[in-house]
Amino acid sequence: MTTEAEAPPTWHGVMRQAFKDHGVRLVPYVPDNVLRPLLEGIHADPFFTTFPCAREEEAIGIATGAIMAGTRAAVLMQTSGFATLPNVLASLPVAFQVPVVMVVSERGTMGEFNPGQAIVCRTMRPILDSMGIEHHTMSRLDEAAFVADRTIRQAFATRWPACLILSPLLTGKRS
Amino acid sequence: MTDTIGNLHVMNRAALTKRLVAGLHNREAVVGGIGNSNWDLWGAGHRPENFYMLGSMGLAVPIAMGVALAQPARRVFALEGDGSLLMQLGCLSTVAAQGVKNLVVILWDNGIYQITGGQGTPSAAARTDLVAIARASGIANAAWAADEAEFDALVARALTTDGPHVIGVKTDSEPGRTQTDRDPIRFRESFMRAMAEAV
Numbered sequence: 001m002t003t004e005a006e007a008p009p010t011w012h013g014v015m016r017q018a019f020k021d022h023g024v025r026l027v028p029y030v031p032d033n034v035l036r037p038l039l040e041g042i043h044a045d046p047f048f049t050t051f052p053c054a055r056e057e058e059a060i061g062i063a064t065g066a067i068m069a070g071t072r073a074a075v076l077m078q079t080s081g082f083a084t085l086p087n088v089l090a091s092l093p094v095a096f097q098v099p100v101v102m103v104v105s106e107r108g109t110m111g112e113f114n115p116g117q118a119i120v121c122r123t124m125r126p127i128l129d130s131m132g133i134e135h136h137t138m139s140r141l142d143e144a145a146f147v148a149d150r151t152i153r154q155a156f157a158t159r160w161p162a163c164l165i166l167s168p169l170l171t172g173k174r175s
Numbered sequence: 176m177t178d179t180i181g182n183l184h185v186m187n188r189a190a191l192t193k194r195l196v197a198g199l200h201n202r203e204a205v206v207g208g209i210g211n212s213n214w215d216l217w218g219a220g221h222r223p224e225n226f227y228m229l230g231s232m233g234l235a236v237p238i239a240m241g242v243a244l245a246q247p248a249r250r251v252f253a254l255e256g257d258g259s260l261l262m263q264l265g266c267l268s269t270v271a272a273q274g275v276k277n278l279v280v281i282l283w284d285n286g287i288y289q290i291t292g293g294q295g296t297p298s299a300a301a302r303t304d305l306v307a308i309a310r311a312s313g314i315a316n317a318a319w320a321a322d323e324a325e326f327d328a329l330v331a332r333a334l335t336t337d338g339p340h341v342i343g344v345k346t347d348s349e350p351g352r353t354q355t356d357r358d359p360i361r362f363r364e365s366f367m368r369a370m371a372e373a374v
Contacts, residue, residue, distance in 0.1 A: 026244060049244065051273055053237075054265025061234035062269075065206070065241025068226070068363060069249075069370040073241065091230025092238075096363040 011144050011170050012038035015103065018148035019074060020047055022156065024101065026066045028052075028059035029076035034105035034171045038076065056081040057088045063100045064093050072156065074101040079108050082163075083120045086127050089161065094131050099155040102163040106137070110168040124165070134162050139169035184322040188212075188283045188346040191326060192254065193219045195281065198330060201250065202374050204242050204366075207355075208235035208255040210290040212283060214351030216254060223369035227355045227362055233263030236280055240270055242370065243278040249374045250277050250334060257284040257305055258296050264308060267341075271313030276337040279330075282306065285346045293348060306343035317341035 015038055019027070027042050027050040029035070042048045053059040056077045063073035082104045093100040108114075108121025128135045134154065136147050148164060155162035192215040196205070199222075206226045207213025212235065213227040226242075228235060239253035260267075260282060270278060286299030298305060309317040316333075320326035320342055333340040356362075 026241070051269070053269050055263065057231070057234060058237045058263060058266050058269060061231065061237025061266075062241040062244070064234075065226075065238035065243075066245040067241075068367050069204070069242040069245035070367075071241075071245035088231040088234060092228070092234065095229050096359040098363065 009141065009145075010037070011138070011141055011166065012041055014141070014144040015148055015164075016041045016045065018145065018152055021149060022072065022152045024072040024074045024152065025049060026063065026071050026073035027076060028062045028073070030056050030059060030078070030081045032076075032078035032081075032105045032107075034078070034107070034166065035076050035103075038103075056084050060085060060088050060092065060100060064096070064098045067098050067100065074103060074152075076103045078105050079124055080117060080120045083123050083127070086131075089133070090131055093161045094133065097159045098161070099159050100161045101152055101155050102161065103166065104163060105166045105171060106168060128163055132160075134160070135165055136163075137165040137167050139167040141170060144170065182321070183319055183345045185345050185347050186320075186323060186326070187349060188285070188344075189215045189218055189349065189352060191323070191344060191346070192216055194323070194327065195252070195330060196220065196222070198327070198334075202369065202372060203250040203252060203334075204239070204246075204370065205252045205254065206235045206239040206242065208232075208253070208259045210256065211351040212254040212256050212259070213355050214353055217355040218351065218353040223365040225362075226366045229357065229359055233259045233266075235259065236263065236266045236270065239280070240266070240273070240275055240278055243275045244273070246370065246374070247277055249370075250279065252279045252281060254281045254283065256289075257282065257286065257298055258288045260305060261296060261298055264312075267309050267312035267314060270339050275339050278339045279333040280309070280339070280341045282309075282341060282343045283346045284343055285348055287348060289348060289350055306341060309341040309343075314339050314341050317343070319343040319345070
């Protein structure tokens with residue numbers, strides 16, 4: 001018989017625990033189907049304050065304000081939502097050096113059916129690289145806890161935004 | 176309180192910013208939106224509880240909302256222009272949905288994109304009532320200030336009653352008289368230190 005404590009780890013369980021380990025309590029997001037189990041887990045956990053925003057830019061603003069006022073925050077979104085962000089990332093968390101942690105469910109690769117999504121996806125890493133925002137693509141469950149923990153740790157230690165990209169190899173939802 | 180935009184007295188943003196800041200006595204946070212909103216905030220005299228945006232047009236309200244959520248005991252003001260709010264109208268629903276009680280949005284509505292040369296905004300051309308949009312978004316405490324005295328009264332109400340509050344002000348086209356220092360790290364540091372002080 002399997003108890004809850006012995007249940008196999010999941011990527012969303014790992015992410016939620018990484019947030020808790022680093023005191024990330026505020027999670028504004030724009031929803032995505034791949035993120036659903038993570039969103040549901042965070043909504044169900046009283047440790048977190050979490051809610052949907054109308055745009056990803058807004059969520060970045062909320063997270064930046066909260067972090068400056070003492071509450072750590074992370075923003076959840078999909079690839080196409082990330083692509084709306086270069087101006088606000090450059091002029092707000094990067095310019096002011098506020099460690100907003102972004103978690104992006106990667107769409108547009110590994111069998112994407114929508115050409116628009118496939119093209120948008122190719123813009124994501126160059127945008128992050130151009131601003132010197134460290135990003136790691138999470139593709140393996142056995143590495144997920146380490147990558148999430150260390151990325152969030154470094155973001156707050158160095159006061160710089162960071163981005164975790166959830167590959168379909170990890171989340172397995174898109175085909 | 177005034178619900179329509181028909182007979183509103185046109186006021187001066189710099190003068191009202193000074194009036195607002197002079198009435199803050201409890202380390203209230205003030206987030207100045209892009210351009211003249213934060214230049215006039217700077218012109219009213221720097222206080223460490225001020226945050227001056229550099230870019231990110233439209234994000235004064237979301238930034239202030241984040242501060243307000245992190246610090247429910249502190250009043251937090253966002254000073255935002257009409258063109259900026261137009262870029263991020265959805266944030267009004269987000270603010271309303273979360274019922275951010277300690278958040279006050281001051282909307283400076285001059286009907287123009289002043290910094291880029293005074294071009295008219297679509298909302299001015301369409302006679303869009305931005306305060307009515309705030310109310311329709313679910314922010315019940317949203318009103319135009321008819322004149323300086325009513326502005327003072329609305330601010331006093333926002334300081335003493337649960338929000339979120341939106342205070343709309345029709346302003347003239349006088350440009351900002353000063354420009355904020357562009358030193359984001361210094362301002363982030365001083366703002367964070369100020370936010371770490373108890374209210």
